[in-house]
Amino acid sequence: MSVLIYTDSNSGTLTKNAFEAANYGALIAKKEGITATAIVVGNTNDIASLGNYGIANALHCNDASLSNFDPQKIAQVIIQAAKKINATTIVLAHDYSGKAVAPILAAKLDAGLVSGAIALPEGNTVKKAVFSGKAFANVEVKTPIKIISVLPNSVDKAITNGNCAVENFSCEITSTRLTVKEVKKASNELSLTEADIVVSAGRGLKGPENWGMIEELAKELGAATACSRPVADIGWRPHHEHVGQTGLAIRPNLYFAIGISGAIQHLAGVNGSKVIVVINTDPEAPFFKAADYGIVGDAFQVVPKLIEAVKKIKA
Amino acid sequence: MKIIVCISKAPDTTSKIAFKDNNSQFDEAGVQFIVNPYDEWYALVRALELKEANGGNVTVLNVGGAENDAIIRKALAIGADDAVRIDAQTADALYVAKQIAGYVKANGADMILLGKETIDYNGSQVGGMVAALLDVPYVSLASKLTMSGTTATIEREIEGGVEIIETSLPFVLSAAKGMAEARIPNMRGIMAARTKPLNVVPAFEATNSTEIKSFLLPAAKTGCKYVDADNVEELVNLLRNEAKAI
CATH class of the missing domain: 3.40.50.1220 (TPP-binding domain)
Incomplete structure (x- = not known):
């Protein structure tokens, strides 16, 4: 039993949402007395800083085919990492990337997914916002593996000063029918969902x-x-x-x-x-x-x- | 080209949300139901535009009971050619996705479009699950879609920007703002919708993987602290020293 966290990066560094997901996953692991491991894909320079969010181990899959965002490929990597560490909980951020990847994972693993979690799980039950923020629901996951995507800015960070060991993780990635033609990054604009x-x-x-x-x-x-x-x-x-x-x-x-x-x-x-x-x-x-x-x-x-x-x- | 647009039933956006039976059930009393706006405004309308430009057929697909027929007729009135309702009580997203994937496996489709999320459970789950179950590409949060033969060029939102991607048929796409402009059904459409086919098919075998145990409403704000319009500095002080927000 362990917790696996997919930490997404953007232009070579981990995103704020990724650190929040890491922190959330680390807190679950601590509560359950199990280990938390992060999985990072593509060129990312600051993986070791996950140590500051309670993550002691990270797997890094820097396969050339992962340089562009392809949720099908990322799901393949996460599934292989989950198998390697026998993950029973998989955590992602409920952001643009997580919204694309999490449902693919859930279907492939036949696992229950709670998207947009706003609190740590109580046993197998996770609180999330519903009716577009007008209410909350406590959702029970009934499958052996649970997948949780965390709503940005909803769980307080517990900063620690730890080290994170990064291990290269090579995996089998089959090609998909999706090609990225052009990426247009917004010019220095602060992302609305990440802004304080x-x-x-x-x-x-x-x-x-x-x-x-x-x-x-x-x-x-x-x-x-x-x-x-x-x-x-x-x-x-x-x-x-x-x-x-x-x-x-x-x-x-x-x-x-x-x-x-x-x-x-x-x-x-x-x-x-x-x-x-x-x-x-x-x-x-x-x-x-x-x-x-x-x-x-x-x-x-x-x-x-x-x-x-x-x-x-x-x- | 055979396009399937998945539509979900959702409470109207102006609905007051309440629960019953010890907060275990959504209270539908007095709630008006609509086609989930993202499914209707963006996925359905873009599908109709593609059909108008290139020919083909647009089928709306809903998973639910007979009480959903009214919103299915609305989608037909907007212009879908026919409708399919998989006769099942929806249990969770994976259950719904298995119904849709089961239908598509049996009947085929070139393109499956749906909204980026429903405005009730806000899962953003069904599209990606259907794609994974069918082993086809999933393009989430798409704001533009153009077709050239069997090649689709799609603009999608990513962290901190947009991305232009290409894929080939078949695929699943979740539609966001920008994809199309909402259409209001006209009288001719409403009349035509009455006689368009609405086929009811039996549910596929599946179980749910999650279950909502209870609902709760957010705590009400304790009250607004007013600051005089001539004393804006006081607001800034409060935000810094009391709320500790700046």
């Missing part, structure tokens, strides 16, 4: 030309920018910024909602945020009911002041 702070704005801003102050506030806070659905639909902001029930679900530590009324669909995508700040001219805006801090006021007056106040405190 998100500054989001809605129709209250009246037009795309007014987003300068939102971007400036985000920059001062080291935050990512987001928007409500109507704003993405009318083309004021790109679709990938849309958060809410039918957009991205995010769980930052701090979420600013500026000129967003707080429709139930929007709240569903952001109510996992730890602290919510609402700025709205309408004191009756439903968002205030979900807020921790609120300012009833005009964004065009409040936000510039907020930028100055943040600058001051950061100085």
